[in-house]
Amino acid sequence: MTGDIPSEPKRRPFVLANMAMSADGKIATFPDGFSQFGSEADSANFNRLRGTVDGILCGARTIDRDQATLTPPRDVRGTCYRIAVTGTGSLSPQAPFFQTTGHPILVLTGTAASTERRDDYQRLAVGLHVSSGNRIEWSNALDWLYRKWEIRRLLLEGGGTLNQTLFRSDLVDELHLTVCPYLIGGQQSPTIAEESAFGSLAEASRWRLHQRRRVKNEFFLIYRRCRSSPAEPRSSEPDNPET
Template sequence: MHVIVNAAVSADGKLSSRRREQIAISGEADFERVDRLRAESDAVVVGVGTVLADDPHLTVKDPKLRERRLEAGEPEHPARVVVDSRCRTPADAAVFDDEAETYLCCAAVAPVGRRMDLADRATLITAGEDRVDLLRAFATLQAEGLERIMVEGGGELIFSLFEDGLVDELSLFVGPTIIGGRDAPTLADGEGFVDVDSFPTLTLESAERLGDGVLLTWRVAGA
C-alpha cells in the first residue's frame, strides 16, 4: 500500500479559518492536479470533520480522467473512505451518493443504531474500541484491493496517520494567504509528538511554483 497525504495550506500552515470555513487556498492549476491525483488513486480518505465541514463528493471531476479509468478496467471514481469513530456522518452526506463505493471506518464505541443507519449506505469497517485503529482499518482496505490511497484531511486524521507510520508521501500546496488564529486547524493537529526523536523525517523530492504558491512534495523517511 502507498499512502499519499495531499493538502493545501496557507502561508502560515492553516487548512481553514478558526470557524472551519472552507477557503480556496489554491487555484485552478492545483485543482486540476488534485483531480489527476484522485484519478490515479484506488481510494480517497477523509476524516469525519472534513465531511461535516465541507460535505465533499470526493469524485473525479474531469470526464477524460474518468474515461481513462474505465478504459483501464477501473471504476469510474476511486472508492471513498470516511474515518468516523462514532458514526457521526449524516445519512444524507454527499459521500453516500451512488457515484462511487464508500467505506466508513468506525470504532466499537459507535452506537449500534447509528451503525445500522449507515450500513445500507456504506461498507462499515469496525476497527478499534474508543477510536478507529488506523493500522487495522488500512489493512482491511488493502485486503479489499485498495493499494493507492490518497488522504485529503483533516488535520486530526493526518497527524494520526503520521503517528502510526502509515504515510509514504506528502504533497502540499502552500498558498499566498495568511489565515491566522490559534484555533485554526493546521496540517497535523491532534496531540502532537512528545519528543524530537519521534518527529517524522521528510525528504524533499520537488518544489514547483504554481501561481503565487508553491507545490512541495516530500517522501517520508523509512517509507
C-alpha cells in the same frame, strides 16, 4: 514450540496525503472554517491526484463541514472508493457524501457508533469496517482496504485530526502540499497535523523534499517520508527537488 500457525503479516496501501495550506501552515480559517483557498492550478492538481488512486480517505468533520463528496474525476480508470472515517459515528447518513452516487463508499467506524448508525452505514456503503471503541485500528483497517478492496494507492485528504493519527502511526508515505499566498494566523485555525504533537524534534516525523514546482504564487511540494529502516510500501522514483 507452541505449534501456532503464524498469522500473515499485515499489508497496506501506499498512502499519500494532499493538503493546501497558507504560507503560515494553516489549512482553514477560524472560526468560519474556509479551506478552499487554492487556485485553479491547485484544483487541477487535486483532481489529477484523485485520478491516480484506488481510494480517497477523509475524516468526518471535513466531510460534513465542507460537504465533501470525494468524487474522483470523470476519466478515472477502474474503481475509486470514497472512504469516510467516523470513529463515534458522528457523520450523518444525510451528508451529501452518502447522497452522491456513482463511486462506491466504504466506512471505517468503531463500536462506539450506535448499532442504528452502523446499520445506516451498512445500508449506504459497500463495506463497513468496525474497530473496537472509538479509534480506528489502522493496521487492521488498512489491511482490510488492501486485501478485501484491492486498494494499493490511497489518497488521504484530511483534515488535520485524521492526518495526525496516521502520521503518528507512521502510515503516510508521501506528502503533497500546496503552499498558498495567504497568511491566516491564529492559534485555533487548524494545521495539517492536529491533536497530539510529537513531543520533540527528535521524535518528529522527518521528510525529504522529492519534488517542487511553482505555478504563479503557489508552490507544489512533494515530500517523502524518511525512514531509518526500509518500510513497505516504498516508491522507487528518485528525488528530483529541482523539478
